[in-house]
Amino acid sequence: MSLRHEKEMEVNVQVLLLCRPFSDDELRSKAPQVVTCNDYNREVAVSQNIAGKHIDRVFTFDKVFGPNARQQDLYDQAIIPIVNEVLEGFNCTIFAYGQTGTGKTYTMEGECKRSKSGPNGELPAEAGVIPRAVKQIFDTLESQNAEYSVKVTFLELYNEEITDLLAPEELSKVSLEDKQKKQLPLMEDGKGGILVRGLEEEIVTSEIFTLLERGSAKRRTAETLLNKQSSRSHSLFSITIHIKEATPEGSCKRGRRNKQELGYFRAGDQCTCGAPWSRSLQMVFRDSKLTRLLRDSLGGRTKTCIIATVSPEVHCLEETLSTLDYAHRAKHIKNKPEVNQKMMKSTLIKDLYGEIERLKAGEGSTREKNGVYIPKERFYQEKSERKAMADQIEQMGLTIENHQKQYDDLNSRYIEQVQHCSDLSNKLDTTQEKNKKLQKNLNKTSELLTNTEDELRRSQYTVKEKDFIISVQRKAENALAHQACVLRADLEKVLQDNASLFLKIGREDKLNLDNRAVVNNFQAELAQQVGYLCNIVATSLSEQSEHLKCVEKLCHSFLGVHDKVVLDLKNKVTGLRNLYLSHTETVQNDRLHKASSDGVLEELSSLISSNGRSIQEFLESEATQAGEIFDELQSSLSTQQGELAVFAREMRHEQSRSDSEKLIADMTSLVSDHIRRQMDLVDEKLVDLRQSSIKNKTTNMCHQ
Numbered sequence: 001m002s003l004r005h006e007k008e009m010e011v012n013v014q015v016l017l018l019c020r021p022f023s024d025d026e027l028r029s030k031a032p033q034v035v036t037c038n039d040y041n042r043e044v045a046v047s048q049n050i051a052g053k054h055i056d057r058v059f060t061f062d063k064v065f066g067p068n069a070r071q072q073d074l075y076d077q078a079i080i081p082i083v084n085e086v087l088e089g090f091n092c093t094i095f096a097y098g099q100t101g102t103g104k105t106y107t108m109e110g111e112c113k114r115s116k117s118g119p120n121g122e123l124p125a126e127a128g129v130i131p132r133a134v135k136q137i138f139d140t141l142e143s144q145n146a147e148y149s150v151k152v153t154f155l156e157l158y159n160e161e162i163t164d165l166l167a168p169e170e171l172s173k174v175s176l177e178d179k180q181k182k183q184l185p186l187m188e189d190g191k192g193g194i195l196v197r198g199l200e201e202e203i204v205t206s207e208i209f210t211l212l213e214r215g216s217a218k219r220r221t222a223e224t225l226l227n228k229q230s231s232r233s234h235s236l237f238s239i240t241i242h243i244k245e246a247t248p249e250g251s252c253k254r255g256r257r258n259k260q261e262l263g264y265f266r267a268g269d270q271c272t273c274g275a276p277w278s279r280s281l282q283m284v285f286r287d288s289k290l291t292r293l294l295r296d297s298l299g300g301r302t303k304t305c306i307i308a309t310v311s312p313e314v315h316c317l318e319e320t321l322s323t324l325d326y327a328h329r330a331k332h333i334k335n336k337p338e339v340n341q342k343m344m345k346s347t348l349i350k351d352l353y354g355e356i357e358r359l360k361a362g363e364g365s366t367r368e369k370n371g372v373y374i375p376k377e378r379f380y381q382e383k384s385e386r387k388a389m390a391d392q393i394e395q396m397g398l399t400i401e402n403h404q405k406q407y408d409d410l411n412s413r414y415i416e417q418v419q420h421c422s423d424l425s426n427k428l429d430t431t432q433e434k435n436k437k438l439q440k441n442l443n444k445t446s447e448l449l450t451n452t453e454d455e456l457r458r459s460q461y462t463v464k465e466k467d468f469i470i471s472v473q474r475k476a477e478n479a480l481a482h483q484a485c486v487l488r489a490d491l492e493k494v495l496q497d498n499a500s501l502f503l504k505i506g507r508e509d510k511l512n513l514d515n516r517a518v519v520n521n522f523q524a525e526l527a528q529q530v531g532y533l534c535n536i537v538a539t540s541l542s543e544q545s546e547h548l549k550c551v552e553k554l555c556h557s558f559l560g561v562h563d564k565v566v567l568d569l570k571n572k573v574t575g576l577r578n579l580y581l582s583h584t585e586t587v588q589n590d591r592l593h594k595a596s597s598d599g600v601l602e603e604l605s606s607l608i609s610s611n612g613r614s615i616q617e618f619l620e621s622e623a624t625q626a627g628e629i630f631d632e633l634q635s636s637l638s639t640q641q642g643e644l645a646v647f648a649r650e651m652r653h654e655q656s657r658s659d660s661e662k663l664i665a666d667m668t669s670l671v672s673d674h675i676r677r678q679m680d681l682v683d684e685k686l687v688d689l690r691q692s693s694i695k696n697k698t699t700n701m702c703h704q
């Protein structure tokens with residue numbers, strides 16, 4: 001964009017002057033009036049008495065409203081066009097500025113009780129700028145049949161702390177400590193603007209007065225609770241309007257409804273002690289939050305109107321002059337208002353998603369308390385801003401160096417001129433001295449001539465002598481005349497010299513004065529620039545140190561977290577290592593065990609099978625043996641039976657029957673005992689074998 005075009009877009013901040021009427025108390029005390037307003041000429045005159053002299057200081061503003069002006073007059077003449085501009089898509093800010101008790105709140109809010117309004121919703125005569133603007137906005141939007149939404153915020157800035165005046169909780173129930181915790185921080189919105197984080201945004205319909213009342217009441221309660229001096233408290237009311245407008249899109253006949261942010265209308269009151277602009281019309285950093293809040297309004301993209309309020313009475317003279325001075329300077333602040341871009345639905349959704357992500361990240365970092373979340377773009381923006389600032393500082397350093405050089409140059413030239421001047425003065429003195437001497441000589445010669453003439457007249461000489469005397473006299477006269485001529489010429493020359501010297505001295509004096517003025521101006525400018533630079537450097541340093549602190553804190557917390565994580569990890573790794581080792585050992589043991597148990601199993605199974613076999617063999621052999629023994633016994637028994645029978649038959653005769661039967665019984669029990677013992681032995685062997693087989697099986701299963 002060309003410089004000319006840029007210049008064309010610049011508009012000055014509009015400054016209105018409002019002088020309130022005398023209050024009843026002031027009227028009773030008959031306080032003299034020192035402020036006179038000429039609404040027509042847009043002038044305000046302040047009468048002062050300095051050293052017995054009556055002096056009027058006159059200031060001109062964009063509009064002047066005297067004590068007789070009504071709220072309606074101010075609104076109709078100055079505010080309606082501004083609200084219209086909001087409805088055209090510009091961001092507009094109106095704020096009142098003035099000493100305490102001069103009518104800032106009255107002008108901005110007025111008496112806006114709903115009960116006082118007329119039957120058809122007209123506002124009361126005392127309603128201030130805000131309710132009137134709200135009414136105008138709603139009336140216009142309604143008349144346009146537009147689909148719109150209006151959001152309102154209302155905040156208070158006191159002692160560098162921001163309080164939400166629309167937050168729902170009852171201030172009276174909140175302790176001071178809790179209240180302080182509720183302070184809201186300022187943040188960059190990522191689009192070059194400033195937003196107050198956590199500020200309640202109320203979507204309103206036309207009924208806004210209850211809201212206003214609520215905010216104002218909360219402010220008043222806080223003032224009483226916290227014993228605030230109202231002059232240090234600033235409030236900022238903001239209305240943001242969105243409309244949906246139908247726009248045809250290509251060949252599609254249906255059109256699309258785009259959401260457009262029309263603009264915001266902000267109205268605030270703030271006091272004399274915190275004027276956020278300096279003499280040099282730069283934003284100052286004295287009241288940083290107020291300055292940041294109004295950054296876009298003073299030197300930014302907003303259309304701004306300042307209403308300077310003063311009291312007419314003499315006791316406020318000093319503050320009135322200071323307000324007028326500041327307000328007059330503010331007239332020179334230039335803004336570059338821009339119409340808000342229409343926002344496509346998709347862009348809006350994208351923006352909102354971005355915002356949600358940003359908030360989530362912010363919330364995440366807050367929850368984890370592991371530092372501050374700064375969006376990437378903001379980080380880079382701040383980085384580039386810091387770089388630009390550093391460049392600016394460097395540039396200014398160079399400029400200062402150049403100025404210092406110029407100053408040294410001028411100073412040496414000034415010293416030269418002073419030297420030259422004193423040389424000329426010396427010359428003049430010498431010439432004047434010479435003049436005096438010549439004058440003396442001339443006087444002497446004239447005296448001599450007169451004496452000679454007298455002598456001539458007195459003495460009687462011969463003609464010859466007379467002629468001689470006359471010729472001598474003539475010669476003397478000629479010589480004298482010649483000398484007189486020479487002297488006159490000398491004198492005239494000296495006079496000319498003197499005149500030119502005086503002229504020169506005059507010129508020199510003027511030059512010296514000019515030089516002095518230039519040097520003084522330069523010194524003042526330099527001091528101002530240096531001051532400004534110091535301010536910038538100080539702010540930049542404090543910002544950078546704050547940033548560095550933040551980064552340091554972040555690093556510390558990160559290191560803390562990192563150390564903890566490393567320790568945790570180490571512990572985990574050690575644990576895992578131990579676990580791994582024990583696992584490996586177990587696995588090896590398992591493997592060994594498995595191998596050994598496999599062997600044992602094999603061994604066992606072979607043992608079992610061999611045992612089985614041997615048992616079978618043993619049983620078979622035992623059975624055979626038992627059979628054999630049995631057979632043997634049987635045969636021996638039968639033999640013995642036979643023998644016994646033979647013997648019995650033989651003895652039947654010889655021995656008694658009882659003896660032979662006893663012998664037979666003894667023999668039978670002997671054989672039965674032997675057989676039972678053999679059977680028990682076999683049973684025992686079988687039980688042992690079974691038990692050892694079960695034991696082997698269990699061990700094998702355990703190993704598996």
Ligand SMILES: Nc1ncnc2c1ncn2[C@@H]1O[C@H](COP(=O)(O)OP(=O)(O)OP(=O)(O)O)[C@@H](O)[C@H]1O
Nearest residue numbers: 020021099100101102103104105106107230231271
């Ligand atoms: N134009 C006016 N017409 C009638 N009364 C006015 C006008 N301006 C101010 N007043 C009255 O003057 C008094 C002080 O006004 P106000 O409270 O608005 O001052 P202020 O500048 O907001 O003060 P502070 O900075 O202390 O909040 C109020 O009683 C108000 O009604």
